[in-house]
Amino acid sequence: MKSEFLLAITQLSAEKNLSKEVVLAAVEQALASAYRKDNFAVNQNIEVKIDPDTGNVAVWAEKVAVELLSDKRREISLEEARLIKADVQLDEVVMVEATPHNAGRIAAQTAKQVILQRLHEAEHSAIFEEYADKEGDIISGVVQRIEPRQVLIDLVRTEAVLPPAEQMPNERYRVGQRLRVLLLEVMRTPKGPRVMVSRSHPDLVKRLFEMEVPEVFNGTVEIKSIAREAGHRTKVAVAARQEGIDPVGCCVGLRGIRIQNIVNELSGEKIDVVLWSPDTAAFIASALSPAQIVTVELDNEGGVATVVVPDRQLSLAIGREGQNARLSAKLAGWKIDIKPVSVYEEEKAESERLKAELAAVAKEEKEAEAELEAELEPEPEPEVKEEPVAEVAVEVEEQPAAEEEITLEVLAELEQPIPDMVEESVEEEPEPEEVEEVEPPVFFEPPVFAGKSELRFAEDILGPRAPKGKKKKKKAGRNKNQDSESQSSKRVRRLDATAGDDEL
Known part of the structure; x- marks a missing residue:
């Protein structure tokens, strides 16, 4: 029949959800610390063993075998030591049973505290090991308490923490609500294991x-x-x-x-x-569903996928606030650029036009380079024919004679007079003057009028002036050209009169 001590240990292990061996180990450590204070020396190694069948407690202490005893707590006589172990020698350590008859009140209180502490540590270790193996799995719990910064969920053996970052924005939690959550992480803390869960x-x-x-x-x-x-x-x-x-x-x-x-x-x-789909383009088109896709172009270097959709499907492909495009990009792992067909065709036509212009410019540059290279190429030198050595020698001998002829010709040219100087000398020589026949001058005398003095005036030559009449007013419609002609004719007449006076 089991003792009351064993029944208490069995009940305690059931309440704490711990194995019987763990509870017995905790009680043994507690009794060892309690007995050490009253019955054994300081720093003396002792062990407490509890029989799991009968519940009897035995305390074993380390003692040194000596001939003469000086400290009964630490030493044992050699004869007593050989009764426990036959081949023991002097100064050898022997484990001796030294169970006290009773323990004091302080020792009992110490044992109680140590037992509770050891049980808490064992319980925390068991909880950590249990939930550490479930990281990444779904666990079920009940909302126990709602705080401003977190929600506490009861997991039966411990409490889990649901932080604000891991909550769903459209959910409102209430006490007693059952939730399925994902176990993210289990951490050791001084107060026990801390379990972090997520709903997002x-x-x-x-x-x-x-x-x-x-x-x-x-x-x-x-x-x-x-x-x-x-x-x-x-x-x-x-x-x-x-x-x-x-x-x-x-x-x-x-x-x-x-x-x-x-x-x-x-x-x-x-x-x-x-x-x-293993085909990236097909997978991106499928990810953007329910929008219809015309074509998908991939840029492997930049990791960008250009998706062309019909104009009426543009808003559906992008989604509300870009949600559909954003989720599709995360799903495929590519940057997605969505364009309508009209814009894509315009950009394509513009790019083709630019390519054509660049090709034409490149062609012109090549032609210009070819022309420049052709101009810079040296002209082929005329081939020099090799002549016999004898002829070269003859030419060298005749060269001085040719030089003498050239010098003689130059001297002859210098001795000849310069043509310009000869003409000037010829012009300076006096030539016989030719006698020209001069005709006698003819004098014209003006007519002499009787009764007139020798002094003459312009009026005598021009004749009597016409009587002055009243000036007629100019007609409003008179042409300005007629006035200018009349004035010019008067000027001509006056000039003729002055010319006649000069001749006289």
Whole structure:
């Protein structure tokens, strides 16, 4: 029959959800610290062992074998030591049973505190080991307390913390509400293990698919990638590992029953299941569903995909506040540039025109370079024929004679008079003057009028003036040209009169 001590240990292990061996080890450490204070020396090694069947407690202490005893707590006689161990020698350490008959009140209180401390440590260690193996899995809990900065969820053995960054923006939590959360991390703290959970992590959607879709759980359908904006929309790319299986149909289920359960768990979050493809262009076109795609152009260097859609499908491809394009880019891992057909055709025509212009300019530059190279090429030198050595010698001998002839010709040219100087000398020589016949001058005398003095005036020559009459007023319609002609005629007459006076 078990003692009351063993019954208490069994009950304690059940309450703390700990194994019996762990509780017994904690009690043994507590009793050892309690007995050490009253019955043993300081820093003396002792061990407490409890029989799991009977519950008897035995205390063992280390003592040194000596001939003469000086300290009974640390030493034992050689004869007594050989009764325990036959081959013991002097100054050898021997484990001796030294169970005290009773313990004092202080020792009992110390044992109680140590037992509680050891049990808490054992419990924390067990909780940490339990949840450390569940990181990345879904666990279920009940909302226990709501604080301004976090929500505490009861996981039966411990409390989990749901921080604001891991909460869904469209959810409102209440005390007593049961939630499925993703276990993110388990940390050791002085107060025990700290469990962090999430409701907005993309892996939560993946684990929900594994729970609701058997094909995903057993690996027949693989989830390639997930792009999520918690509380609003999620895109999931799936592929089949076995031929003849429709991965999208398996995830959606008959009449959408499977996907509907996941949507309900996520508080109405929209989920798009798209078909994954090894062809990047086809995968991007599928990711942008439900928009229709005309063509997809990939820039592998920059990691940019240009997607052309019909003009009426542009807003659908971009989505509300760019959500569809943003999730598609995350899902495919590419930067996506969405353009309507009209803009794409204009840009294409403009690029072709620029390419043609650049090609023409390059062609002109090549032609100019070819012409310049042709101009800079040296002219071919005339070939020099080799002549016999004898002829060269003859030419060298005749060269002085030719030089003498040239000098004689130059001297002869210098001796000849310059033609210009000869003409000047000829002009300077006096020539006989020719006598020209001069005709006698003819004098014209003006007519002499009787009764007139020798002094004459212009009026005598021109004759009597016409009597002055009254000046007629100019007609308003008189032509200005007639006035100018009359004035010029008067000037001519006056000049003729002055010329006649000069002749006289």
